[in-house]
Amino acid sequence: MGQRLEVFEPLEPGIVRMYVCGPTVYDYTHLGHARTYVAFDAIKRYLALRGYSVIHVQNITDIDDKIIDRARREGRDWREIVDTYSRDYFEMLQKLKISVHIHPRVTDHIKEIIEFIQGLIDKGYAYVAPSGSVYFDVDAFPGYGELSGRFHPEEWRQEEDVLREKKHPYDFALWKAWKPGEPYWEAPWGRGRPGWHIECSVMSSKYLGEQFDIHGGGQDLVFPHHENERAQSEAFFGKKPWVRYWLHTGYLTIRGEKMSKSLGNIIPFREASKKWSPSVLRLWLLSAHYRTQLDFSEGALEQAEANLRRLRGAVSDLARMLREAEPRGRLSDKELKALGEVVDAYYGFHEAMSDDFNTARALAAVLKLTRITNSTLIPGEYYTAGLLALRVYEEFNTVFAVLDDVLQGAGAPAAEMTEKLVEIIVSVRQELRKRRLFDLADSIRSELARLGIRLYDHPGGKTTWRIERMGD
Numbered sequence: 156m157g158q159r160l161e162v163f164e165p166l167e168p169g170i171v172r173m174y175v176c177g178p179t180v181y182d183y184t185h186l187g188h189a190r191t192y193v194a195f196d197a198i199k200r201y202l203a204l205r206g207y208s209v210i211h212v213q214n215i216t217d218i219d220d221k222i223i224d225r226a227r228r229e230g231r232d233w234r235e236i237v238d239t240y241s242r243d244y245f246e247m248l249q250k251l252k253i254s255v256h257i258h259p260r261v262t263d264h265i266k267e268i269i270e271f272i273q274g275l276i277d278k279g280y281a282y283v284a285p286s287g288s289v290y291f292d293v294d295a296f297p298g299y300g301e302l303s304g305r306f307h308p309e310e311w312r313q314e315e316d317v318l319r320e321k322k323h324p325y326d327f328a329l330w331k332a333w334k335p336g337e338p339y340w341e342a343p344w345g346r347g348r349p350g351w352h353i354e355c356s357v358m359s360s361k362y363l364g365e366q367f368d369i370h371g372g373g374q375d376l377v378f379p380h381h382e383n384e385r386a387q388s389e390a391f392f393g394k395k396p397w398v399r400y401w402l403h404t405g406y407l408t409i410r411g412e413k414m415s416k417s418l419g420n421i422i423p424f425r426e427a428s429k430k431w432s433p434s435v436l437r438l439w440l441l442s443a444h445y446r447t448q449l450d451f452s453e454g455a456l457e458q459a460e461a462n463l464r465r466l467r468g469a470v471s472d473l474a475r476m477l478r479e480a481e482p483r484g485r486l487s488d489k490e491l492k493a494l495g496e497v498v499d500a501y502y503g504f505h506e507a508m509s510d511d512f513n514t515a516r517a518l519a520a521v522l523k524l525t526r527i528t529n530s531t532l533i534p535g536e537y538y539t540a541g542l543l544a545l546r547v548y549e550e551f552n553t554v555f556a557v558l559d560d561v562l563q564g565a566g567a568p569a570a571e572m573t574e575k576l577v578e579i580i581v582s583v584r585q586e587l588r589k590r591r592l593f594d595l596a597d598s599i600r601s602e603l604a605r606l607g608i609r610l611y612d613h614p615g616g617k618t619t620w621r622i623e624r625m626g627d
């Protein structure tokens with residue numbers, strides 16, 4: 156609202172109530188949606204890391220013009236459309252490790268929506284038009300435009316098709332009167348269905364209260380959707396501010412254009428996930444700050460894949476070093492210096508995340524730590540500095556969630572067993588090479604590579620290895 160950074164103070168100490176506008180389920184979820192949902196997931200995870208209890212509500216719009224149009228075009232029932240695409244959306248959430256606490260659906264809240272609209276009519280903020288549609292009377296709410304910074308009624312023109320019956324062209328629909336062939340619910344003003352904006356005012360307050368902390372969505376939702384949600388809610392509850400902090404994600408673009416169904420340039424998540432693992436996608440999506448634009452390119456994903464490999468390699472090497480090395484009472488000057496660099500990375504990560512959740516800078520701090528890990532900690536067998544470095548990777552992973560399996564493995568007996576097995580296979584392969592059975596040695600090497608275990612043959616015959624397997 157203030158167009159500036161503010162210190163975060165939730166309504167109630169220690170608790171964060173967060174509402175994010177979810178999808179209208181009429182088509183496959185694409186990478187643009189994934190960008191927004193991963194961003195809020197990381198925000199939630201970081202707040203949790205900092206000790207807040209976060210309640211995350213993300214709705215599903217399961218009745219809307221777009222859904223009805225699609226059902227009509229395909230000659231299917233609208234509920235089938237909702238079923239197909241909400242399933243696809245849930246699959247994406249699961250693959251990307253996004254855990255939303257409550258997923259309210261519009262059609263489960265019709266009664267509450269009707270009551271809310273009736274309340275707005277009773278308070279003089281809404282009126283029933285001759286058709287039986289109900290509109291919000293924008294002129295009755297003086298704060299309209301404060302969120303989006305649009306104050307000119309001329310810019311507010313909404314719902315052109317119903318201009319005739321609105322008091323002002325900028326009023327927007329709370330309830331849409333039934334037209335033949337459309338799904339409907341009975342209301343005091345006649346049959347119909349809710350407009351788009353009202354659902355979020357109703358469902359957020361039902362689960363989070365009349366005022367809450369964070370409201371999120373893509374930047375395309377600032378106007379009119381969030382402006383309208385805010386007008387409805389502040390009018391209805393008579394409390395200000397309805398939302399303490401508005402957070403909006405920048406667009407995911409492709410060749411500079413917003414990825415969107417209407418532009419026909421979308422990459423469905425399910426297609427993308429055939430080519431890149433969910434961890435690579437997550438790391439890429441978080442490689443930019445949530446408010447900035449992020450452009451899709453194969454090169455950017457390859458970069459994310461390479462970064463993930465480096466992170467995973469460093470963590471698995473570090474875990475192995477920690478199992479083998481021992482604490483050394485006094486730290487050498489060299490280890491002290493290395494420890495200082497690890498501490499810098501630790502603060503670098505938290506400083507970036509505390510500065511409006513800057514995941515781009517947080518990632519850079521951890522990639523720098525990876526260079527230090529590989530060049531100094533592991534070769535130096537620096538136990539104390541290594542232990543702290545592992546802690547940094549763990550906290551990083553609490554937010555980024557791309558190293559779950561390597562970190563779980565770090566210290567677990569299963570990982571140790573794998574290592575011993577790899578050692579045996581590597582020594583058998585050494586023997587084969589000594590006997591000049593290079594075909595066999597090569598096939599062992601490529602079989603291991605398929606499992607993500609990479610062997611490095613050094614001059615002089617020594618072979619080292621590391622686990623680079625992608626976890627998903």
Ligand SMILES: Nc1ncnc2c1ncn2[C@@H]1O[C@H](COP(=O)(O)OP(=O)(O)OP(=O)(O)O)[C@@H](O)[C@H]1O
Nearest residue numbers: 177178179187188191372373406407414415416417
């Ligand atoms: N390209 C994008 N980049 C970032 N966020 C996006 C993008 N496209 C959609 N979103 C966000 O995803 C959420 C779900 O949006 P919604 O279901 O309204 O999308 P949509 O209108 O179906 O998408 P499209 O723009 O492709 O038609 C919203 O918060 C929206 O802002």
Ligand SMILES: [Zn+2]
Nearest residue numbers: 176355380384
């Ligand atoms: Zn909404």
